[in-house]
Amino acid sequence: MARDFYEVLGVSRGASEDELRSAYRKLAHKYHPDKTGGDKAAEEKFKEVNEAYGVLKNKEKRAHYDQFGSEPQPGGGGFGGAGGFGGGGAGSPFEDIFDAFFGGGGGGGGRSRANAASRGDDLEYHASITLMEAAFGSKKKISFNRMENCNDCEGSGAAKGSQPTQCSQCGGQGQVRMSQGFFSVTRACPQCQGKGTTVSDPCKGCRGKGQSKVKRELSIDIPAGIDTGSRLRVPGEGEPGRNRGPRGDLFVRIDVQEDEVFEREGTNIFCEVPIDFPKAILGCTLKVPTLKGEAELKIPAGTQSGTVFKLRSMGLPDLRGYRQGDQLVTIQVETPTKLSREQKELIQKFDELSSEKTYPIHKRFMNKIKSTLNK
Ligand SMILES: [Zn+2]
Ligand SMILES: [Zn+2]
Known part of the structure; x- marks a missing residue:
C-alpha cells in the first residue's frame, strides 16, 4: 500500500512550503541513485519521496490530497491511473523530476525497455459507503473502466503473423531527450507514445490500438470498522501489463458518508436524542436508535438536558477486530413552544x-454570583 505522503517526507500535516522543500531535498539527496549505487530499496524510497513532494508542493493538489488522501486524477472521474511512474504520460511535473534522474543513459533502470515485460499501472477507485456498511462490513459492487488487451493480438496492435517494430524516432527507448534550461529532460516519445514500438501491419480486431477501454465490474469486500481515507488493495485488477507483464493493482479508496443520525469518531458513535420535558422530570424508558436498531435506555427522574449516556460496545468495531467502540447518547430536553391555554394555565399553576x-x-x-459580587 502506498504510504502517507506526509509520512514519506517526515513532516507534519501543517508543514509549510519551506519545511516541505527542505525535507524533500534532504531525502532526495539521501536516496539519490547516484549515491546509493543502484540499491533497489533506496530507489523505491527515492520514487516515493518524489511522488510525495510532487503532490504536496502544489497547493491545489495538496488540498485535494488532504481531503481525499490521493492526488487529483485526470478527467475528474471516479478513478484514473495512479502512480505515474513508467506510465509514459507526459505533462505531470514530478515525472520530469523523475525522468531527469532516471531517464535514458542514466543507468538507473527506472524505465522498461521496449520489448521487456512490465507490470501495468495501478488504478484507484473512490467508493462511497454508508456508515452502516462501514460498521458491519459489506460486499460492494463497483464498476470502472480499464484497458483490456485485444484478444487477437494480445495487446501488441500488430496483425497476426506480424510483430511491432522498433520505433525509429526513439530507437525503441520509448522516450526522447529534450533540453530545458539546465536540465536535460526526457519525455515520452511522440511517435510511439512511449511504447518504443510502432506497428506497420495493424491488427484487424483492434485497428492497431492493441487495447480498448472496457467496463469492469467487481464485488469487493469492505471490512467492518473501515473509515474514510482507508485504501483497499485488489491485486491484479489494474491496467494490463506491457508485453505480457502482469496487471497492476486496483486501490479502492473508502469515503464514509455523513449519517443523518450518528456522528462517528474513530470507533465511537454519537447521537442526540430529544425528550419531552415531563419525561425528563419523571424519568422514563426511552427508545434510542443504535447501529443495530432500536435499544431501550433508562432515563432517571430529573435528567438534565445535555446529560450523556453510554451504551457500551454499541459503536463500531476496531478494523483489526480487537475491540468495539461505544455509543454516546446526549439527551436534549425539549422545551415546548406552542401551548394551549389550558397547558399554559397548568404551567403557571406549577410555577x-x-x-x-x-x-x-x-x-x-x-x-x-452573589458571593462574587460581594468580594
Ligand atoms: Zn488487436
Ligand atoms: Zn518512439
Missing part, C-alpha cells in the same frame, strides 16, 4: 407551587 427548592442548580448559581 406558583415552585420554590427555590424546585431549582437547586439555579439556586447554587445565584449564590455564586
Whole structure:
C-alpha cells in the first residue's frame, strides 16, 4: 500500500512550503541513485519521496490530497491511473523530476525497455459507503473502466503473423531527450507514445490500438470498522501489463458518508436524542436508535438536558477486530413552544407551587454570583 505522503517526507500535516522543500531535498539527496549505487530499496524510497513532494508542493493538489488522501486524477472521474511512474504520460511535473534522474543513459533502470515485460499501472477507485456498511462490513459492487488487451493480438496492435517494430524516432527507448534550461529532460516519445514500438501491419480486431477501454465490474469486500481515507488493495485488477507483464493493482479508496443520525469518531458513535420535558422530570424508558436498531435506555427522574449516556460496545468495531467502540447518547430536553391555554394555565399553576427548592442548580448559581459580587 502506498504510504502517507506526509509520512514519506517526515513532516507534519501543517508543514509549510519551506519545511516541505527542505525535507524533500534532504531525502532526495539521501536516496539519490547516484549515491546509493543502484540499491533497489533506496530507489523505491527515492520514487516515493518524489511522488510525495510532487503532490504536496502544489497547493491545489495538496488540498485535494488532504481531503481525499490521493492526488487529483485526470478527467475528474471516479478513478484514473495512479502512480505515474513508467506510465509514459507526459505533462505531470514530478515525472520530469523523475525522468531527469532516471531517464535514458542514466543507468538507473527506472524505465522498461521496449520489448521487456512490465507490470501495468495501478488504478484507484473512490467508493462511497454508508456508515452502516462501514460498521458491519459489506460486499460492494463497483464498476470502472480499464484497458483490456485485444484478444487477437494480445495487446501488441500488430496483425497476426506480424510483430511491432522498433520505433525509429526513439530507437525503441520509448522516450526522447529534450533540453530545458539546465536540465536535460526526457519525455515520452511522440511517435510511439512511449511504447518504443510502432506497428506497420495493424491488427484487424483492434485497428492497431492493441487495447480498448472496457467496463469492469467487481464485488469487493469492505471490512467492518473501515473509515474514510482507508485504501483497499485488489491485486491484479489494474491496467494490463506491457508485453505480457502482469496487471497492476486496483486501490479502492473508502469515503464514509455523513449519517443523518450518528456522528462517528474513530470507533465511537454519537447521537442526540430529544425528550419531552415531563419525561425528563419523571424519568422514563426511552427508545434510542443504535447501529443495530432500536435499544431501550433508562432515563432517571430529573435528567438534565445535555446529560450523556453510554451504551457500551454499541459503536463500531476496531478494523483489526480487537475491540468495539461505544455509543454516546446526549439527551436534549425539549422545551415546548406552542401551548394551549389550558397547558399554559397548568404551567403557571406549577410555577406558583415552585420554590427555590424546585431549582437547586439555579439556586447554587445565584449564590455564586452573589458571593462574587460581594468580594
Ligand atoms: Zn488487436
Ligand atoms: Zn518512439
